[in-house]
Amino acid sequence: MAVTRSDLYQRARRLIPGGVNSPVRAMRAVGLDEPLFMRSGAGALIEDVNGNRYVDWVLSWGPLLFGHADAATLAAVEEALRRGTTFGAPTEGEVELAQEIVDAVPSIEMVRMTSSGTEAAMSAVRLARAATGRDRLIKFAGNYHGHVDALLASAGSGLMTLGIPSTPGVPRGVAGETIVLPYNDVDAVAAAVARYGEGLAAIIVEPVAGNMGVVPPEPGFLEALRTLCDACGALLVFDEVITGFRVARGGAQERFGVRPDITVLGKIVGGGLPAAAFGGRAELMERLAPVGDVYQAGTLSGNPLAVAAGTSVLRRLRDPAVYEALEARGARLEAGLAPFGCVQRVGAMMTLFCQDGPVRDDADAARSDTERYGALFRHVLARGVYLAPSQFECMFVSLAHGDEEIDRTIEAVGGFFGH
Numbered sequence: 240m241a242v243t244r245s246d247l248y249q250r251a252r253r254l255i256p257g258g259v260n261s262p263v264r265a266m267r268a269v270g271l272d273e274p275l276f277m278r279s280g281a282g283a284l285i286e287d288v289n290g291n292r293y294v295d296w297v298l299s300w301g302p303l304l305f306g307h308a309d310a311a312t313l314a315a316v317e318e319a320l321r322r323g324t325t326f327g328a329p330t331e332g333e334v335e336l337a338q339e340i341v342d343a344v345p346s347i348e349m350v351r352m353t354s355s356g357t358e359a360a361m362s363a364v365r366l367a368r369a370a371t372g373r374d375r376l377i378k379f380a381g382n383y384h385g386h387v388d389a390l391l392a393s394a395g396s397g398l399m400t401l402g403i404p405s406t407p408g409v410p411r412g413v414a415g416e417t418i419v420l421p422y423n424d425v426d427a428v429a430a431a432v433a434r435y436g437e438g439l440a441a442i443i444v445e446p447v448a449g450n451m452g453v454v455p456p457e458p459g460f461l462e463a464l465r466t467l468c469d470a471c472g473a474l475l476v477f478d479e480v481i482t483g484f485r486v487a488r489g490g491a492q493e494r495f496g497v498r499p500d501i502t503v504l505g506k507i508v509g510g511g512l513p514a515a516a517f518g519g520r521a522e523l524m525e526r527l528a529p530v531g532d533v534y535q536a537g538t539l540s541g542n543p544l545a546v547a548a549g550t551s552v553l554r555r556l557r558d559p560a561v562y563e564a565l566e567a568r569g570a571r572l573e574a575g576l577a578p579f580g581c582v583q584r585v586g587a588m589m590t591l592f593c594q595d596g597p598v599r600d601d602a603d604a605a606r607s608d609t610e611r612y613g614a615l616f617r618h619v620l621a622r623g624v625y626l627a628p629s630q631f632e633c634m635f636v637s638l639a640h641g642d643e644e645i646d647r648t649i650e651a652v653g654g655f656f657g658h
């Protein structure tokens with residue numbers, strides 16, 4: 240007999256904390272007793288081990304811009320696979336991917352690859368501290384930058400979902416260097432910079448927040464961060480792990496016309512395999528070893544399979560029609576869901592908040608009716624639609640989502656609200 244979700248969960252709980260390898264997968268926040276265990280995906284569809292198929296709006300939390308098992312990505316990975324999985328030495332593929340990134344992202348002249356967004360964010364912070372000779376950071380409540388010690392305070396994503404404002408295990412001294420401010424609050428940032436600016440290494444921000452649900456930057460917010468950083472000599476770090484190659488080919492910095500000093504990338508950059516990166520001006524990036532003295536490394540960094548997948552995806556993003564299609568699909572979904580709550584969207588990332596909105600920061604996001612969101616999640620799941628298993632995450636639109644998947648989703652959501 241085929242293995243079921245319940246069998247696997249019983250075993251997983253004994254072997255893996257909570258039965259999951261990342262807390263957001265537990266799906267408890269939406270009232271499931273056990274998480275779905277996935278078996279396969281094709282295009283916009285995902286299938287669980289019980290044989291149920293769903294329209295997938297999670298898409299592995301964003302990397303799969305062309306959907307599951309995209310043929311061109313698979314072919315690129317298969318081709319690379321035949322030559323070996325990892326060498327721990329430079330390869331041609333890394334140079335090709337670096338070129339794609341530098342060509343696409345306005346502020347990046349040089350890039351260093353890592354295996355996860357967490358590593359990339361951690362390394363960006365280290366570089367900013369080394370370059371400025373300062374320790375202090377400003378981050379925003381509800382933003383998430385991976386599980387980097389200094390950046391876990393009042394973080395979004397799983398921490399917001401599970402109600403973990405600060406995690407044990409972070410040394411007090413490390414947490415003490417981080418100032419947490421409300422998103423979109425220019426006055427709060429200006430006041431913090433006036434008080435702490437001299438010791439400030441960096442302001443790190445999700446230029447469109449995705450980890451408290453989608454919260455766009457208000458007009459002038461990103462520009463103000465740029466001005467305030469310049470005024471006090473701190474570096475501006477855009478965490479574009481979600482927004483990079485999603486809200487525009489050149490990420491949020493292209494879409495909003497504000498250039499950071501350092502950009503953190505992940506998700507789409509690895510085409511669905513584990514790769515991430517951080518980059519910036521050459522003079523800054525060359526502070527990294529072996530040219531400079533800031534140490535940063537990784538056994539599997541620039542892994543040949545991940546690089547092949549990422550390059551295959553990024554090359555296709557040169558075509559502006561990709562972003563026109565993503566915008567059109569996002570707009571269709573937004574229009575269909577707008578009657579049912581507060582829908583916030585930037586390009587191909589979107590959240591339906593169970594409240595009237597608008598949502599401009601984490602306090603607003605927290606006013607959502609999470610019980611109702613959980614009930615909505617379960618209702619549409621039973622009708623073959625898989626939403627993010629938390630109110631405080633995004634729906635990710637891909638090129639694999641056609642009118643049929645979008646309309647099916649709108650119908651399922653509408654059914655929950657009695658339409």
Ligand SMILES: Cc1ncc(COP(=O)(O)O)c(C=O)c1O
Nearest residue numbers: 355356357383384385478480481
């Ligand atoms: C904006 C942002 N930064 C950083 C990360 C961390 O990336 P990873 O999960 O690959 O470590 C994530 C997602 O997890 C993210 O959404």
Ligand SMILES: N[C@H](C=O)CCC(=O)O
Nearest residue numbers: 261263300396397450632
């Ligand atoms: N919100 C996170 C990334 O964007 C979800 C991924 C994870 O932590 O497993």
